[in-house]
Amino acid sequence: xxxxxxxxxxxxxxxxxxxxxxxxxxxxxxxxxxxxxxxxxxxxxxxxxxxxxxxxxxxxxxxxxxxxxxxxxxxxxxxxxxxxxxxxxxxxxxxxxxxxxxxxxxxxxxxxxxxxxxxxxxxxxxxxxxxxxxxxxxxxxxxxxxxxxxxxxxxxxxxxxxxxxxxxxxxxxxxxxxxxxxxxxxxxxxxxxxxxxxxxxxxxxxxxxxxxxxxxxxxxxxxxxxxxxxxxxxxxxxxxxxxxxxxxxxxxxxxxxxxxxxxxxxxxxx
Amino acid sequence: xxxxxxxxxxxxxxxxxxxxxxxxxxxxxxxxxxxxxxxxxxxxxxxxxxxxxxxxxxxxxxxxxxxxxxxxxxxxxxxxxxxxxxxxxxxxxxxxxxxxxxxxxxxxxxxxxxxxxxxxxxxxxxxxxxxxxxxxxxxxxxxxxxxxxxxxxxxxxxxxxxxxxxxxxxxxxxxxxxxxxxxxxxxxxxxxxxxxxxxxxxxxxxxxxxxxxxxxxxxxxxxxxxxxxxxxxxxxxxxxxxxxxxxxxxxxxxxxxxxxxxxxxxxxxxxxxxxxxxxxxxxxxxxxxxxxxxxxxxxxxxxxxxxxxxxxxxxxxxxxxxxxxxxxxxxxxxxxxxxxxxxxxxxxxxxxxxxxxxxxxxxxxxxxxxxxxxxxxxxxxxxxxxxxxxxxxxxxx
Numbered sequence: 001x002x003x004x005x006x007x008x009x010x011x012x013x014x015x016x017x018x019x020x021x022x023x024x025x026x027x028x029x030x031x032x033x034x035x036x037x038x039x040x041x042x043x044x045x046x047x048x049x050x051x052x053x054x055x056x057x058x059x060x061x062x063x064x065x066x067x068x069x070x071x072x073x074x075x076x077x078x079x080x081x082x083x084x085x086x087x088x089x090x091x092x093x094x095x096x097x098x099x100x101x102x103x104x105x106x107x108x109x110x111x112x113x114x115x116x117x118x119x120x121x122x123x124x125x126x127x128x129x130x131x132x133x134x135x136x137x138x139x140x141x142x143x144x145x146x147x148x149x150x151x152x153x154x155x156x157x158x159x160x161x162x163x164x165x166x167x168x169x170x171x172x173x174x175x176x177x178x179x180x181x182x183x184x185x186x187x188x189x190x191x192x193x194x195x196x197x198x199x200x201x202x203x204x205x206x207x208x209x210x211x212x213x214x215x216x217x218x219x220x221x222x223x224x225x226x227x228x229x230x231x232x233x234x235x236x237x238x239x240x241x242x243x244x245x246x247x248x249x250x251x252x253x254x255x256x257x258x259x260x261x262x263x264x265x266x267x268x269x270x
Numbered sequence: 271x272x273x274x275x276x277x278x279x280x281x282x283x284x285x286x287x288x289x290x291x292x293x294x295x296x297x298x299x300x301x302x303x304x305x306x307x308x309x310x311x312x313x314x315x316x317x318x319x320x321x322x323x324x325x326x327x328x329x330x331x332x333x334x335x336x337x338x339x340x341x342x343x344x345x346x347x348x349x350x351x352x353x354x355x356x357x358x359x360x361x362x363x364x365x366x367x368x369x370x371x372x373x374x375x376x377x378x379x380x381x382x383x384x385x386x387x388x389x390x391x392x393x394x395x396x397x398x399x400x401x402x403x404x405x406x407x408x409x410x411x412x413x414x415x416x417x418x419x420x421x422x423x424x425x426x427x428x429x430x431x432x433x434x435x436x437x438x439x440x441x442x443x444x445x446x447x448x449x450x451x452x453x454x455x456x457x458x459x460x461x462x463x464x465x466x467x468x469x470x471x472x473x474x475x476x477x478x479x480x481x482x483x484x485x486x487x488x489x490x491x492x493x494x495x496x497x498x499x500x501x502x503x504x505x506x507x508x509x510x511x512x513x514x515x516x517x518x519x520x521x522x523x524x525x526x527x528x529x530x531x532x533x534x535x536x537x538x539x540x541x542x543x544x545x546x547x548x549x550x551x552x553x554x555x556x557x558x559x560x561x562x563x564x565x566x567x568x569x570x571x572x573x574x575x576x577x578x579x580x581x582x583x584x585x586x587x588x589x590x591x592x593x594x595x596x597x598x599x600x601x602x603x604x605x606x607x608x609x610x611x612x613x614x615x616x617x618x619x620x621x622x623x624x625x626x627x628x629x630x631x632x633x634x635x636x637x638x639x640x641x642x643x644x645x646x647x648x649x650x651x652x653x654x655x656x657x658x659x660x661x662x663x664x665x666x667x
Contacts, residue, residue, distance in 0.1 A: 171614040
């Protein structure tokens, strides 16, 4: 303490004259010192973060390997027990929501990506735990990463549901011979996508009340517009469509006597 | 002597009981049972008949006739897995030697047709006896367009009505159908149809066709084509997929001499064709992308050309229809899209075929000949199906 004071007094007594920058080497020396100090701080921070990063990548790599092994085992096992054939045969003719790929491939992929996701979560928690608590930049990534993963899953699910519903509505409307089939299908698709986007933003806690209000206004407006369009603008079209459907159903119920043929005989698909 | 006579009577009764022809009256209304029983009794006067009727039904007692209760099952317009399961159980329980299953509206069968069917079943000359009905030219269109051609091309059997409402089976055929039905019933799918022709062909059993004359085919309670067609076609596609190992081997169906199953009528069909063609054009505009996932480019080109044709000139080429059905079958197997969507997208194409068929009939052509031409096209294009089935990656639209 006294040495420091003595040094300070000495520095002050020696600094009576204003500094004269006549020596370039001292400027460079100062700059070099400053750069070295900042580099030292960055490296210190990096060294503090490095174990956490290493733990993250190790956890991710290990669980990815585990996922690959598990996926291969499941694929071989399910192929050996003829899982696809059993599922196909014993589910009969029931039309349901079946994906493009075989059930075996789906189970294998789900197990692989599940392990990767688990590795990601464990890696982030390991990174978070190993990060020095006395560091000057406290960053906790885990909660936001979890929300981000949830938001991505929401987005994927919403997109899949939107596509499925849009296609269902399109095919149903075409078979009902509705001229506005494509319009209906697009409307359903965008309604679901808007709902999904609002849920994702809410999940990520972006926008807060603004997003909720905007979504409410948009969604309510779309529904009100559709109701007015159908109720007022397309009233005649809808009633004609419904009448033609009822007429077609009545015609199908008529049972001609066996062996009947001639003009006006009913069209019977079965 | 009295003892010998009573033993003879007991032995005779036991023999008769063990060899009875069991007749199931499935879905028969109370008012229809008595005429049916009367016709059967007249057709087979020397035959021991065991009649299974819906519970609560009654019929006049006659010699040589015995009655048992048929377990209740969900009312349907066709024979379902539950019906076959009940038939098998009753046959085993009562030691019947053959079974005649008569579906709903069986009273509309003419006595001669019923007699032929019952007689053929009783004679036991084949394991599976299917009727050939005489229907109006605008009836049984799904069967003419899809079920019969597929069954003929893939299972090498020219039975005109593979999803018959009435049929006769031997005991061993009943065992096989009963086992297949039990699997479906165990999976809570008792109301799906069972494809007797494919089961018989795979098992190497003998099939015969019997001229049954005119009949009123029962209709679904809710006649919505958008629901029924995917249900029936999906069931057939599933059955074909399950029996792929059988039908991929080359087989030729033997030619059959049969009386025309469809009565000709050159009625003008323009009023029915116009909305179907309008629906087809609407479908082509809106479902083109979906069809493009299933059909190859040349089929899409063919459909594009068809969408420009109107009125009486609309004709769907046989090869185009056959390949389209096969492409949908491939897509069903490959799960190119949701199966409900896939079969829903088939409906406009089927209606286009119906429009073409009506135009052909209106032009004076024999409807049965037209259907046979289409079925022959299915046989010709079978190689295309086999190639795509075995090597699906070689072509991916």
